[in-house]
Each structure stands twice: as structure tokens, then as C-alpha cells.
Amino acid sequence: MENSKSSLIPHKYFIALLIFTTILCLSLVAPANLNLMHLLVLNKPKVKIVDASANSQQQVAEFKTAMEATLNEQLKRQSLLSAAPSSFNGKVIYEIKQKGNKKVIALTFDDGPWKKTTQQTLDILKKNNIKATFFVVGSALQNNPQLGKQIIAEGHAIANHTWNHWYHFMNPQAAAMEIDRTTDLIYKVTGVKTNLFRPPGGHLSNGLVAHAKRNKYATLMWSADSRDFQRPAPATMVNTVLKNARPGGIVLLHDGGGDRTNTIKALPTIIAKLKQQGYSFVTIPELLELEEKK
Numbered sequence: 001m002e003n004s005k006s007s008l009i010p011h012k013y014f015i016a017l018l019i020f021t022t023i024l025c026l027s028l029v030a031p032a033n034l035n036l037m038h039l040l041v042l043n044k045p046k047v048k049i050v051d052a053s054a055n056s057q058q059q060v061a062e063f064k065t066a067m068e069a070t071l072n073e074q075l076k077r078q079s080l081l082s083a084a085p086s087s088f089n090g091k092v093i094y095e096i097k098q099k100g101n102k103k104v105i106a107l108t109f110d111d112g113p114w115k116k117t118t119q120q121t122l123d124i125l126k127k128n129n130i131k132a133t134f135f136v137v138g139s140a141l142q143n144n145p146q147l148g149k150q151i152i153a154e155g156h157a158i159a160n161h162t163w164n165h166w167y168h169f170m171n172p173q174a175a176a177m178e179i180d181r182t183t184d185l186i187y188k189v190t191g192v193k194t195n196l197f198r199p200p201g202g203h204l205s206n207g208l209v210a211h212a213k214r215n216k217y218a219t220l221m222w223s224a225d226s227r228d229f230q231r232p233a234p235a236t237m238v239n240t241v242l243k244n245a246r247p248g249g250i251v252l253l254h255d256g257g258g259d260r261t262n263t264i265k266a267l268p269t270i271i272a273k274l275k276q277q278g279y280s281f282v283t284i285p286e287l288l289e290l291e292e293k294k
């Protein structure tokens with residue numbers, strides 16, 4: 001016991017001496033106006049702050065990565081909502097032939113987004129809990145980007161209907177401008193890349209569809225024309241749609257490009273009557289998926 005005690009004491013003294021010497025040396029090295037204790041005390045929290053900030057920086061980075069991953073996933077999902085399956089690339093589609101008993105139909109709205117009537121269309125679709133496809137005009141989307149965002153936010157598909165809605169012949173450069181510029185803006189506004197295209201007026205040989213085919217767009221026509229651009233009475237419009245509606249069909253309507261008051265008046269009845277006939281409503285990509293699965 002004695003031995004072990006006596007062997008400990010010199011160690012204690014040695015450590016104490018070492019600390020004292022170190023403090024003394026530091027005091028001499030440190031500037032005269034800087035208290036050593038302050039130096040030690042101030043340095044310690046500083047280290048802690050650096051650590052804390054490194055931790056929070058790491059947490060922020062992790063949070064950012066997680067957020068980006070979620071957003072990317074969401075965008076991928078939304079893009080799929082506005083994209084045709086690859087087997088339809090370069091094809092022109094009027095409707096699909098459905099097998100089975102399920103009656104589906106796709107409502108499509110062209111020439112928007114227009115402030116009042118696109119909003120009214122979205123409200124009617126929401127109220128009925130159904131999804132549709134909007135073939136937007138680039139210049140109109142530029143004027144109403146918020147409605148473009150809303151179309152996607154509310155689960156509808158968005159598609160390309162050119163920039164200027166021209167009918168005349170276009171050379172490859174002009175056709176490329178009309179289509180690519182619109183696709184780029186749709187992406188910029190909504191984050192969605194669409195490969196769905198509809199030529200204005202349904203013109204298939206003015207250079208636009210040639211560009212669409214070369215660039216693997218699916219060209220979507222229609223099987224049931226509401227002829228709403230002629231502004232018939234709402235009841236007439238309802239009858240025209242119902243007369244031409246069939247399973248796997250595509251209904252052409254307009255939410256922009258002119259006075260669409262009658263389309264807005266007819267739309268709730270069109271939906272109600274189609275529901276009565278047992279139809280459920282799908283977007284164009286969903287419709288094409290059904291054809292794919294056969």
C-alpha cells in the first residue's frame with residue numbers, strides 16, 4: 001500500500017507541474033491584453049458552435065436531398081400522367097378498342113388555358129371527381145402559367161397543341177418551333193415532359209404531325225367531336241357528344257380559343273349522362289395504357 005501510494009504522488013506533482021508550465025508558456029506567448037482563461041473559455045464554445053453548425057449543415061443537406069428525391073419522384077409520376085406509352089410513339093390515335101366490360105372514355109380540352117373558362121372547367125371536373133387531358137396552346141400557357149400548374153396539381157394530363165395554333169403549312173423549322181417551344185414551356189411551368197400532341201384543327205399534313213412523328217410524339221385525334229367551336233346550344237352539344245360516345249373513345253371539347261360559355265353550360269350534363277351510361281373517365285395516358293394491356 002505504502003509503495004503504491006508513494007509512487008502515485010510524484011505522478012500527481014508531475015502532471016500539476018506540466019499544466020502549470022503549459023499555462024505559463026501560453027500566457028507569455030499570448031498577447032498581453034488577452035487573458036489566457038478567456039482564450040481557453042472562448043475557444044471551447046467556439047468549437048462547439050462549429051460542431052453544431054456542421055451538424056445542422058449536414059441536417060439541412062440531408063433534408064434538401066430528401067426533398068429533392070420526393071420532388072423528383074412526384075415529377076416522374078406527374079410526367080407519366082402526361083406521357084403516352086412508348087409503343088404509341090409516332091402513331092396517330094383516334095380511339096382505342098376496348099376489351100372487357102369496363103366502359104371508359106377520355107374527355108379532352110383544347111386551346112387553353114384561358115382564365116375564366118379553364119378555371120370553370122377545372123372546377124366542374126373537380127366537383128365530379130374526374131380527370132381529363134388538356135391540350136394547351138403555348139402562347140396561352142405563357143399568359144396563364146398558374147392555370148397550367150393547377151391542371152397538373154389537380155391530377156389531369158397536360159399535352160401539346162402548338163404555340164400559335166396555326167393551320168397553314170409549316171416547314172420543318174417552323175413546325176419544330178411550334179411544337180418544341182410549347183413542350184419546353186410546359187416543362188418549365190409544370191415540371192412535366194409530355195409526348196402527347198394534337199394538331200390544331202386536326203390537320204395531319206401541314207408539317208406539324210411530320211415533326212411530331214419524327215420526334216416520337218403520340219398524335220391524339222378524337223372519336224367524338226362536340227363541335228363546341230360552333231357554339232351550339234348546350235342541349236345540342238350534349239346530344240352530339242352522347243351520339244358519338246363509345247367505350248375507348250376520345251371526346252373533343254374546348255376550354256379556350258373563343259367564347260366557351262355553352263361548353264361550360266353543357267359539361268356537367270355531358271358528364272352526368274355519360275356516368276348514367278356506365279362510363280368512367282380517364283386521361284389520355286390512362287386510356288392508352290388500357291390498350292397496351294390487352
Ligand SMILES: [Zn+2]
Pocket residue numbers: 110111161165199200201257
Ligand atoms: Zn385547337
